[in-house]
Amino acid sequence: MFINTYLMMPCRCLEKAFKGGSFLVYEAHKLISGFAEVHASFKVEEVIEQADYLYGSGETEKLYRLLVQHKNSDDAELLWRLARASRDLAQLSSTSAEEKRQLAYEALEYAKKALENNESNFAAHKWYAICLSDVGDFEGIKTKIGNAVVIKEHFQRAIELNPKDATTIHLIGIWCYSFAEMPWYQRKIAATLFATPPTSTFQEALRYFHMAEEADPNFYSKNLLFLGKTYLKLNNKKMALLWLSKAKDYPAHTEEDKQVGS
Known part of the structure; x- marks a missing residue:
């Protein structure tokens, strides 16, 4: 002042x-x-x-209160962090169902604004894709599948801008895994939305999970878990056991780590 x-x-x-x-x-x-x-x-x-x-x-609520004061900013670095903080707040068990929905849409708006202000910001692409996927959870399977191609494109753009970001590489792996195990009725919906529906394989998912591990070894318990799960899908029990054991023994820093290890 x-x-x-x-x-x-x-x-x-x-x-x-x-x-x-x-x-x-x-x-x-x-x-x-x-x-x-x-x-x-x-x-x-x-x-x-x-x-x-x-x-x-891990001060999620304090972080959100700090950043939401700057929601009218044009700074992409502030805005994608606000999108992430809004999403993290929505994930808390203490957040009500209505608040989760509101925060999910807020997060998407902040990420979109970050992207509009700086298309070259890898984190803006990453969090726009994540938040767009979250909103799909509230709008139904057609919207979620309909947004799938856009989501993958933004993840890929984020990796082009920052090839070393293991989390984004992991998320493309999750995208591939999800489409590889998609139930028949969802495939039918996808076929009505796209002339060529998005598809993937467990081999492609595995490649991304390994790429993420190479970019930043042991960075995320969930990447270890999905390496194990993907090897199981490919009927390689020996490698599945190796990675699932690593996931189980991963030091639990977050609530998600505890869930992975249990």
Whole structure:
């Protein structure tokens, strides 16, 4: 508040002096304007730093409260983090069913806005795809399958922009696994929505899960679990046991890790 007042006062004085034709005052005004822009940028960086600390600490509710104050921002880095925080809040067991639905749609809007403001931001593509998939859970199987191609395209674009992001590679693996085990009635729906329905195989899913593990070894208990599950689908019990044992022995840092290991 003090800095904002400090910046506003000289600007009013400079505007008055500029009417008198002072070139030097005009240059000073430009300098102060530049300082204001730098300060605004620095503030965004501070919020992001604080947000990343809260995320790493598992402070989901505090993180959401921090970031939702900036929901009207045009900064893609802030917006995709807000999309993620909204989704994480929706996942909490303490969140009501109605709140889960509202937060899912909010998260999608924030991710969409992040993407509109910076198409080259890999995380914006990643979280737009995740949130679009979440909304499909509320709109039924036709919408979910109908969005499937778009979801995969955004995951692939995210990997193009950041080939080392193991989580996105894992999510494409999940996409492939889901279509490989799709029930017949869902395949029938897919056939009505697409001239060439999206399909995949367990071999393709396995390739992505291994790629994710190569990008960041032992990064995620669920990737280990799905390596095991996919090997089971391929009737390779020896490799399935290897990866399922790794998933079971994975140190439980989150509620999801505990579920995987149980």
